[in-house]
Amino acid sequence: xxxxxxxxxxxxxxxxxxxxxxxxxxxxxxxxxxxxxxxxxxxxxxxxxxxxxxxxxxxxxxxxxxxxxxxxxxxxxxxxxxxxxxxxxxxxxxxxxxxxxxxxxxxxxxxxxxxxxxxxxxxxxxxxxxxxxxxxxxxxxxxxxxxxxxxxxxxxxxxxxxxxxxxxxxxx
Amino acid sequence: xxxxxxxxxxxxxxxxxxxxxxxxxxxxxxxxxxxxxxxxxxxxxxxxxxxxxxxxxxxxxxxxxxxxxxxxxxxxxxxxxxxxxxxxxxxxxxxxxxxxxxxxxxxxxxxxxx
Numbered sequence: 438x439x440x441x442x443x444x445x446x447x448x449x450x451x452x453x454x455x456x457x458x459x460x461x462x463x464x465x466x467x468x469x470x471x472x473x474x475x476x477x478x479x480x481x482x483x484x485x486x487x488x489x490x491x492x493x494x495x496x497x498x499x500x501x502x503x504x505x506x507x508x509x510x511x512x513x514x515x516x517x518x519x520x521x522x523x524x525x526x527x528x529x530x531x532x533x534x535x536x537x538x539x540x541x542x543x544x545x546x547x548x549x550x551x552x553x554x555x556x557x558x559x560x561x562x563x564x565x566x567x568x569x570x571x572x573x574x575x576x577x578x579x580x581x582x583x584x585x586x587x588x589x590x591x592x593x594x595x596x597x598x599x600x601x602x603x604x605x606x607x608x609x
Numbered sequence: 610x611x612x613x614x615x616x617x618x619x620x621x622x623x624x625x626x627x628x629x630x631x632x633x634x635x636x637x638x639x640x641x642x643x644x645x646x647x648x649x650x651x652x653x654x655x656x657x658x659x660x661x662x663x664x665x666x667x668x669x670x671x672x673x674x675x676x677x678x679x680x681x682x683x684x685x686x687x688x689x690x691x692x693x694x695x696x697x698x699x700x701x702x703x704x705x706x707x708x709x710x711x712x713x714x715x716x717x718x719x720x721x722x723x
Contacts, residue, residue, distance in 0.1 A: 474631040481629070481660075499660075499691045506662045510630045557704050559671045562663035569698055 463491075463606045464530040472522045472541070477509045480526055484537075487530060492599025493592050501535055501590045503570040507563040508539040508586045514563075516543030516584065532603035534572075535590045542583040548576035612639045619684075619720050620647040621713065625657030628665035636665060640672040650682035650706075652716040661692050666699060677706035684708040684716035
């Protein structure tokens with residue numbers, strides 16, 4: 438349960454595991470990093486490595502990669518007017534779902550104002566890709582500043598053994 | 610990500626690796642150069658690309674718009690199922706002048722007979 442307690446380090450971060458009454462979380466990773474594009478593939482590789490190693494299907498690994506990449510890109514491109522700012526990424530890996538929470542402290546935006554992309558348009562696909570790839574997606578502005586993107590990806594496994602192993606770790 | 614531009618009958622931009630916001634500038638530079646140099650259109654070979662994000666898609670759409678506004682065409686060679694799926698998300702099949710091909714010969718046929 439240390440992972441759940443850790444999440445209080447990020448102000449306003451919801452405690453999904455506690456709310457749903459789950460007893461465990463396999464891995465909880467937090468990144469506090471500069472809002473620079475160069476680090477986006479590093480975060481994606483971490484997600485990829487974790488899920489691949491645990492036997493999650495290629496489909497779900499790819500979807501998780503899209504979600505984390507687009508959420509981070511959104512911060513790097515839009516959150517801050519000035520360079521040198523930071524943001525946070527938290528990964529909560531449970532046997533049957535991955536929760537990705539990306540929090541910035543910038544100017545914030547309302548996802549409802551972002552329209553669906555029209556055919557052939559140049560850019561503006563990031564939030565649409567996240568919506569299409571995540572099983573749950575929430576945007577909020579905790580404390581009235583910045584933006585928090587919380588996305589959930591339901592996980593499936595390449596074998597029953599891999600799922601059983603993950604469930605066992607989840608309970609431990 | 611690595612980019613190589615080759616001149617055959619058509620210009621072919623061969624990209625390998627993963628495309629995202631961290632390296633899309635290089636892709637955009639290669640695409641812009643080919644839009645200038647090959648206004649009738651060219652081939653982008655994404656066979657060796659394992660991942661493309663919204664920034665990469667935007668760079669390709671920008672090249673597509675510039676080419677087709679003056680009657681050109683863009684042919685993309687894609688074999689990776691996920692990269693194909695990402696393109697399908699934005700309904701590329703409905704875009705005239707944009708061709709998604711299985712291999713280089715198919716992409717070159719887009720321009721033959723002109």
